[in-house]
Amino acid sequence: MLTLKNKISIITGASSGIGKATAILFSNLGSKLVLVGRDEKAxxxxxxxxxxxxxxxxxxVAGDLNCADTCKNIVEQAVNRFGVINILVNAAGILKSGSLENMKMEDYELSMNTNVKSAINLTQLCLPYLIKEKGSVVNVSSVTGTRSFPGVLPYCISKAALDQFTKCVALELADKGVRVNSVNPGVIVTNLHRRAGQTEEVYSKFLENCKNTHALGRPGTADEVANTIAFLASDSASFITGELVHVDGGRHAMTPR
Known part of the structure; x- marks a missing residue:
């Protein structure tokens, strides 16, 4: 039976969406938690x-992961409180739209900083403790990291970079007993797209279109992604590393006919 009892888990992006669902699930599986987000009330x-x-x-721990001091503070507080770090879930992320013709460079830079650099920075800071405990890292990527989509160029690039980070670091840390994996969700019902600027009407049509773009004929839920994160983080996945697990209702396997 899946358990995270006696584990100490850091989860970023825990104030909403996949990060929030992961935090709630991890708590029910017995993990002690360090929850990170920008919105303290959330x-x-x-x-x-x-x-x-x-x-x-x-x-x-409330703060902006794009600030190096925030990342240092997260690790310092976690170690001062619990002494060890077993699991790191890099779930914080943003979605910025734009094509090459109209993409704002500040949106590209923010996407790379939030979706990639902050994960690299926090993982690096956690590394001595993860090595000591032979821990696990799970990065929350996207189907856009492995498949190409027009109109969301900064997001696609950042998630592709995160996937390569996952695979490279999995190889670097394998002999130290640290496992590193990613989940690559398809469309998941969260506030991500609304925060990216979609109106309710546009978002409703977007979700409706999932009947055509996802093999299982629907968008996913944050809980479905959280279940996969929990498995990858747990000792039940002890022989899995460097894997990109699509939790996308088959979207990555779809081809036009």
Whole structure:
């Protein structure tokens, strides 16, 4: 049976979406938590939905991961509170639209900093503790990292970079017993697309179109992605590393006919 009992897990992006669902699931699987997000009130809402039995074993860290001091603070607080780090889930991310013709360079830079650089920075800071515990890293990527889509160039590039980071670091750390994997979701019902600027009408049509773009005929849920993250993070996946796991209803396998 899947368990994360006695594990110490850092989860970024825990204030919403996949990160929030992962935090709640991890709490129910027995993990002690370090939850990170920019919105302190939203983090409190996540904590309110976590397993009450571990409420005293949840550390909240509010801050912007694009700030190097925030990343250092996360690791320092985690180690001061719990002594060890077993699991790191890099779930924080943003979606910026744009094609080569109209993409703003500041959107590209923000996408790379948030979706890639912050994950690299935090993983590097956690590394001595992950090596000591033979821990696990799970990066939240996207089907856009392995398949090409027009109109979201900065997002696609950042997720492709995150996937390569996953595979390279998995090889670098394998002999130290640290496993590194990614989940690559398809369209998941969260606030990600609304925050990217989609109106309710556009977003509704976007979700409806998932009947055609996803083999299983629907978008996914944050809980479905969280379940996969929990498996990859756990000892049940002890012989899996360097893997990109599509949680996308078969979207990555779709081809036009």
């Amino acid at each position: 983090l409190d809402e996540t904590i309110s939905q976590c397993n009450p039995e571990i409420k005293n074993d949840i550390l909240k």
